[in-house]
Amino acid sequence: MSDKNNIKISEPSLKRLPLYYHHLKFLNSNDVKYVSSKKIAEKINLKPIQVRKDLSITGLVGKSRLGFNVKEAIAKIEDYMGWKHKTDGILVGCGDLGSALLGYDNFENYGFNIIAGFDNNKNIVGKEIHGKKIFHINKLKDLSNRLKIKVGIICVPPKSAQKIADIMIKSGIKAIWNFAPAALIIPEDIVLHQEDMASSLTLLFKKIKNKF
Amino acid sequence: MSDKNNIKISEPSLKRLPLYYHHLKFLNSNDVKYVSSKKIAEKINLKPIQVRKDLSITGLVGKSRLGFNVKEAIAKIEDYMGWKHKTDGILVGCGDLGSALLGYDNFENYGFNIIAGFDNNKNIVGKEIHGKKIFHINKLKDLSNRLKIKVGIICVPPKSAQKIADIMIKSGIKAIWNFAPAALIIPEDIVLHQEDMASSLTLLFKKIKNKF
DNA sequence: TAGATTGTTAATCGATTAACAATC
DNA sequence: TAGATTGTTAATCGATTAACAATC
Numbered sequence: 001m002s003d004k005n006n007i008k009i010s011e012p013s014l015k016r017l018p019l020y021y022h023h024l025k026f027l028n029s030n031d032v033k034y035v036s037s038k039k040i041a042e043k044i045n046l047k048p049i050q051v052r053k054d055l056s057i058t059g060l061v062g063k064s065r066l067g068f069n070v071k072e073a074i075a076k077i078e079d080y081m082g083w084k085h086k087t088d089g090i091l092v093g094c095g096d097l098g099s100a101l102l103g104y105d106n107f108e109n110y111g112f113n114i115i116a117g118f119d120n121n122k123n124i125v126g127k128e129i130h131g132k133k134i135f136h137i138n139k140l141k142d143l144s145n146r147l148k149i150k151v152g153i154i155c156v157p158p159k160s161a162q163k164i165a166d167i168m169i170k171s172g173i174k175a176i177w178n179f180a181p182a183a184l185i186i187p188e189d190i191v192l193h194q195e196d197m198a199s200s201l202t203l204l205f206k207k208i209k210n211k212f
Numbered sequence: 213m214s215d216k217n218n219i220k221i222s223e224p225s226l227k228r229l230p231l232y233y234h235h236l237k238f239l240n241s242n243d244v245k246y247v248s249s250k251k252i253a254e255k256i257n258l259k260p261i262q263v264r265k266d267l268s269i270t271g272l273v274g275k276s277r278l279g280f281n282v283k284e285a286i287a288k289i290e291d292y293m294g295w296k297h298k299t300d301g302i303l304v305g306c307g308d309l310g311s312a313l314l315g316y317d318n319f320e321n322y323g324f325n326i327i328a329g330f331d332n333n334k335n336i337v338g339k340e341i342h343g344k345k346i347f348h349i350n351k352l353k354d355l356s357n358r359l360k361i362k363v364g365i366i367c368v369p370p371k372s373a374q375k376i377a378d379i380m381i382k383s384g385i386k387a388i389w390n391f392a393p394a395a396l397i398i399p400e401d402i403v404l405h406q407e408d409m410a411s412s413l414t415l416l417f418k419k420i421k422n423k424f
Numbered sequence: 425t426a427g428a429t430t431g432t433t434a435a436t437c438g439a440t441t442a443a444c445a446a447t448c
Numbered sequence: 449t450a451g452a453t454t455g456t457t458a459a460t461c462g463a464t465t466a467a468c469a470a471t472c
Binding site for chain 1 (some may be wrong): 222227229230231234240255256274293294297299307308309311312315316318319321322323324329362363386387389393395401403405407408409410411412413414415416417418419420423424
Binding site (some may be wrong): 271279 | 428430436
């Protein structure tokens with residue numbers, strides 16, 4: 001079953017939950033106990049009704065006149081998102097971008113942990129980047145198998161991306177997060193999540209055009 | 213007016229256009245002259261009708277029985293997206309992620325050009341990263357004003373993000389692409405495009421859950 | 425011609441928004 | 449109590465998909 005609670009969640013809603021979460025954490029750090037959907041909506045530029053709908057997906061219940069208990073809301077979102085359940089992953093390609101991701105300490109807050117980096121550059125193999133050990137790519141299969149790693153991040157140049165994806169799949173990786181601007185060809189049963197700067201840039205430009 | 217052609221485009225469509233584009237470029241490099249929406253759809257895992265709808269937004273017209281002219285399609289997408297019109301930007305925070313973006317040579321294909329980086333670290337100020345000169349942050353206002361820069365990228369640690377955003381806005385920047393995991397407070401008339409790893413990670417995990 | 429493909433128009437699907445009774 | 453806020457149910461809006469005539 002996909003969802004514990006059998007409540008469908010739309011992709012837009014799913015993307016908004018972290019936004020509420022950030023804001024709720026901020027409120028909590030300021031000792032705010034209750035917050036209304038109206039207040040949240042103002043901050044995040046949404047409609048109150050949308051905030052309520054989204055939050056209700058997590059099972060959170062508010063109080064009339066008071067709004068939502070901030071601590072409770074935080075807990076419900078963490079719970080719903082499964083951020084407590086830790087998932088391990090590995091990263092291939094320890095250049096600038098790979099290094100940045102290895103050092104992105106925010107991942108642990110979202111239940112994700114990169115346990116090691118891989119590269120084929122002899123100058124960095126054996127070293128550590130942001131406290132993560134870097135192995136040669138030919139160790140990938142062995143290590144992934146042994147630790148039953150299911151998530152792989154690709155940060156290599158686009159030309160090598162397909163090759164790395166193939167290695168990952170052979171190594172038992174089931175989900176690929178691809179930061180290389182390359183369209184990967186992968187089997188049906190593998191999850192591919194493409195990070196696309198071009199699309200993102202496009203959205204930025206669209207926003208600019210809409211505004212001016 | 214927002215759209216030259218007065219044809220509304222949905223955000224999902226806008227995100228798909230680069231996907232078609234990549235594939236069309238690939239086909240073109242293989243000397244394919246015509247391609248049907250069915251073939252494209254198969255490659256990108258979409259429905260043929262959706263491909264046709266999206267492509268029609270660019271003004272592209274196909275041929276019965278043949279499909280779409282590959283070169284023509286590429287040109288129409290480039291045109292519609294405005295990738296020929298170059299926009300300059302500056303980047304603040306030249307750590308791992310900032311360096312990665314300074315070296316992301318794909319940007320130029322999408323009409324974007326980072327003309328310089330800024331940092332407050334004396335060890336890198338005055339140096340070059342991927343051929344881009346790095347200036348001290350206190351030069352930002354002067355340089356942005358002089359070159360009439362309208363787009364700023366933030367790659368500093370979350371704690372400094374708001375401060376940098378404020379400086380950018382004072383310097384005449386009109387659109388901010390924020391890679392720092394921080395919710396920025398900005399005036400109404402400034403465009404904010406937030407790059408959110410947490411949301412992205414969340415989507416990856418959702419895809420995994422849906423699959424298994 | 426027969427068959428493949430486009431592009432238009434209409435139907436469906438899903439997300440957002442509105443309205444409002446229930447609550448404190 | 450009066451007023452603010454929730455959560456439910458219904459209406460609206462917009463994107464996707466289906467159906468199919470037109471084209472070559």
